Amino acid sequence: MTDPGALHRSLDLDAYWMPLTSSRAFKQAPRLVVAAKDMHFTTADGRQVLDGLATLWCVNAGHCRPRIAAAIARQAATLDFSSSYSVGHPLAFEAARRVVGLAPEGFGQVFFTNSGSEAVETALKIALAYHRLKGEATRTRFVGRERGFHGASFGGISVGGVPAYRKAFAAGLLPGTDHLRHTQDLEARAFVRGEAASGAELADELEHRIIPLHDASNIAAVIVEPVAGAGGVLVPPRGYLRRLREICDRHGILLIFDEVITGFGRLGRPFASQFFGVTPDLIVFAKGVTSGTVPMGGVLVKEAIYRAFLEAAAGGVELAHGYTYSGHPLAAAAALATLDTYAEERLFDRTNELAAYFEDGVHSLKGLPNVVDCRNLQLIGAVELRPRPGAPGARATDVFARCWDRGVFVRPIGDALAFCPPLIVEKQHLDALFGVVAEAISEVA
Numbered sequence: 001m002t003d004p005g006a007l008h009r010s011l012d013l014d015a016y017w018m019p020l021t022s023s024r025a026f027k028q029a030p031r032l033v034v035a036a037k038d039m040h041f042t043t044a045d046g047r048q049v050l051d052g053l054a055t056l057w058c059v060n061a062g063h064c065r066p067r068i069a070a071a072i073a074r075q076a077a078t079l080d081f082s083s084s085y086s087v088g089h090p091l092a093f094e095a096a097r098r099v100v101g102l103a104p105e106g107f108g109q110v111f112f113t114n115s116g117s118e119a120v121e122t123a124l125k126i127a128l129a130y131h132r133l134k135g136e137a138t139r140t141r142f143v144g145r146e147r148g149f150h151g152a153s154f155g156g157i158s159v160g161g162v163p164a165y166r167k168a169f170a171a172g173l174l175p176g177t178d179h180l181r182h183t184q185d186l187e188a189r190a191f192v193r194g195e196a197a198s199g200a201e202l203a204d205e206l207e208h209r210i211i212p213l214h215d216a217s218n219i220a221a222v223i224v225e226p227v228a229g230a231g232g233v234l235v236p237p238r239g240y241l242r243r244l245r246e247i248c249d250r251h252g253i254l255l256i257f258d259e260v261i262t263g264f265g266r267l268g269r270p271f272a273s274q275f276f277g278v279t280p281d282l283i284v285f286a287k288g289v290t291s292g293t294v295p296m297g298g299v300l301v302k303e304a305i306y307r308a309f310l311e312a313a314a315g316g317v318e319l320a321h322g323y324t325y326s327g328h329p330l331a332a333a334a335a336l337a338t339l340d341t342y343a344e345e346r347l348f349d350r351t352n353e354l355a356a357y358f359e360d361g362v363h364s365l366k367g368l369p370n371v372v373d374c375r376n377l378q379l380i381g382a383v384e385l386r387p388r389p390g391a392p393g394a395r396a397t398d399v400f401a402r403c404w405d406r407g408v409f410v411r412p413i414g415d416a417l418a419f420c421p422p423l424i425v426e427k428q429h430l431d432a433l434f435g436v437v438a439e440a441i442s443e444v445a
Contacts, residue, residue: 040063052408110299111326130305148160183234259272361431
């Protein structure tokens with residue numbers, strides 16, 4: 001094993017302002033990774049760390065997979081960049097075709113972006129523009145959900161409902177946004193395996209409070225994550241999403257599913273909308289489309305919505321929106337190789353095969369000190385801990401640190417710890433993951 005402090009001492013850690021990180025805490029005890037393969041990171045001091053979160057909900061195919069790495073390298077040596085502004089390259093069109101082929105029936109087009117944040121912003125713009133060209137320009141309001149996370153742009157944090165991401169930027173939030181209450185209820189629905197049998201009626205708030213308050217004629221879209229990820233892994237009650245769909249249909253409101261986390265196999269289907277049997281009007285995706293190798297996101301658009309833009313444009317630009325790197329050649333190559341890997345290794349099916357074992361692992365933590373909830377759906381889950389008085393989040397952060405020191409990476413979210421392993425995970429990896437988490441929870445008690 002190499003000297004654990006050698007690389008730390010040689011690096012200047014001051015220039016890089018890290019995202020969503022306590023810079024002071026990081027510099028005191030840097031966690032540096034220098035390589036990764038399949039299910040594990042290699043740290044600067046030569047340790048192997050099991051990736052229990054697909055790094056940031058995205059490395060669904062596992063790390064440094066040969067097909068994907070080779071495709072990126074090959075593309076970089078062939079066509080490093082081409083704009084998508086009135087000039088195209090074949091791989092972007094092929095990647096779009098492949099994504100549409102995985103989508104629910106009725107979706108015909110993809111608008112590529114570079115991240116989930118940009119994809120959310122794009123979906124919000126499409127919703128506004130669509131209603132305008134349909135003669136309903138008063139539909140300008142959006143409805144999100146408490147504890148929902150939709151990226152870090154102003155549009156995303158406006159419809160998002162995680163207070164920490166909104167607090168410092170309140171002056172710049174989109175006016176007119178409203179939020180449904182979140183679906184968690186620890187008194188009524190703690191330690192539920194999968195979808196809770198009760199709670200679908202929470203969707204009725206849209207029709208009973210929000211629509212009467214703002215009037216449907218002023219609401220453009222409702223945006224929700226099918227399973228709220230960065231808000232703490234909140235699984236919707238059975239029938240909740242279907243009820244949202246029915247309400248939106250009754251009032252002419254578009255329904256947007258943010259599938260940045262749930263897309264590409266997390267629930268055992270290409271998209272969570274297929275798992276739940278509920279089809280939205282727009283699907284936001286990112287992360288898993290390239291297994292995190294090259295930044296890419298996008299919006300799946302229903303054919304009818306796209307046709308409305310096409311017919312209204314009369315030969316001109318249909319949507320005055322885009323990004324320099326939309327459909328980037330390296331990202332498109334990575335996406336195609338990633339989708340090939342998913343298909344050839346049947347990774348979406350592996351989610352279904354391992355879901356019950358994963359569920360048992362999550363719920364094996366019930367009964368440990370300060371555990372107040374365990375929740376899961378397919379290959380995503382969380383354990384929630386009782387907060388320390390006056391120090392919310394501290395207990396979970398301490399557990400996270402001990403897990404890292406023992407060679408397991410999970411993510412603290414408030415006082416919850418999230419689990420979202422790559423789809424190549426094996427049972428022995430899950431045993432190690434939940435074994436280490438259990439030890440750490442017991443020690444931190």
